[in-house]
Amino acid sequence: MDQHLIAIDLDGTTLNNESQLTAETIKTLRAAAKEGHIVSIITGRPYRIARRIYDQIGIKTPMVNFNGALAHIPHQHWDKEYDVELTQELALDLLAQHKKLGIDTITVENKLHVWANHASNHLPEFLPNRLAKDQLLTANNLNSNPIGLTIEYQPEHRQDIIKAVNEKYGDFVEPRVWGGKYHILELIHRGTHKESGMYYIAKQYNISRQNIIAFGDEHNDLEMLDAAGRGVAMQNAIPAIKKVADDVTPVDNDHNGLAKYLQNYFKLSV
Known part of the structure; x- marks a missing residue:
């Protein structure tokens, strides 16, 4: 064959x-x-x-x-x-607005590094359950462009987050909602x-x-x-x-x- x-x-x-x-x-x-x-x-x-x-x-x-x-x-x-990278600006913008947009956890990563606004036990393996100091998502720690962003959100805010992302970053970012019981939104490069x-x-x-x-x-x-x-x-x-x-x-x-x-x-x- x-x-x-x-x-x-x-x-x-x-x-x-x-x-x-x-x-x-x-x-x-x-x-x-x-x-x-x-x-x-x-x-x-x-x-x-x-x-x-x-x-x-x-x-x-x-x-x-x-x-x-x-x-x-x-x-x-x-x-x-x-x-195919996203931008640091996108990650830090969502971090700044996370309370307003009903975002609980933002996980940002590239091939070898992960950063998050806090550790989470909600989704073992997928969301980091412990973070070193340099993995805390801050403007100082995020030193390269991410490839993917994973957002754990409050379900009633899903459309608010998608709307905010589409309005400002829709030309190059594509939000995709996970299937199943989890309230997870992934952001990847459009297309x-x-x-x-x-x-x-x-x-x-x-x-x-x-x-x-x-x-x-x-x-x-x-x-x-x-x-x-x-x-x-x-x-x-x-x-x-x-x-x-x-x-x-x-x-x-x-x-x-x-x-x-x-x-x-x-x-x-x-």
């Missing part, structure tokens, strides 16, 4: 409901890589909280973080690495979605669109599944994702749905 790019979302897709990799998933992804396919994590997660999963799988191929705004090969210099990172990696390996297979379950996977040669929705995916997908896994993320689909599709023995 021709070399494929296997683009995998993490939460609700590659990870089970405890946000863990199963042994079967690890074995399957390693078997696909051994067959010569490019297995790439393409996630909304920052590198800070995707690194352990990348290392557990044991791949050496590019990863995309922040929904397409960072593409890199972890632990090594890759001359094709890119990032930057997972499919741009997916296509970029495919181009580096001369893999054509028809040989890209992508898996996802949530709103931020829509462009990626729609753009892939074969977009596969998880059984547990939201209806909008199933609608654009070419196929749906027979079982969900909590029953090794991605692994079983890959085993069947690529005839992998695990």
Whole structure:
């Protein structure tokens, strides 16, 4: 079989409901890589909280973080690495207005650094639950442009925040609301979605669109599944994702749905 790019979302897709990799998933992804396919994590997660999963799988191929705004090969210099930055001004402006706009926590990060207005235990892993002094979000500490901003907000203020961002920064910033029970808003560079990172990696390996297979379950996977040669929705995916997908896994993320689909599709023995 021709070399494929296997683009995998993490939460609700590659990870089970405890946000863990199963042994079967690890074995399957390693078997696909051994067959010569490019297995790439393409996630909304920052590198800070995707690194352990990348290392557990044991791949050496590019990863995309922040929904397409960072593409890199972890632990090594890759001359094709890119990032799409926001501005320090945006982060500090929202910090100054956070009480007025009903923002509880602002987390600002780039590839290797994270800053926040305070530590939070509301969303373990995603929001930093402890901060060093130099990670406190202030004008002095924020010494480089961020790639992503994550805002935990009071639900009744969601439209106020989106309106404030759009009015002042709408030409280059795109607010995206997380699915699920959390009141989280992500700000990324406008027009930057997972499919741009997916296509970029495919181009580096001369893999054509028809040989890209992508898996996802949530709103931020829509462009990626729609753009892939074969977009596969998880059984547990939201209806909008199933609608654009070419196929749906027979079982969900909590029953090794991605692994079983890959085993069947690529005839992998695990």
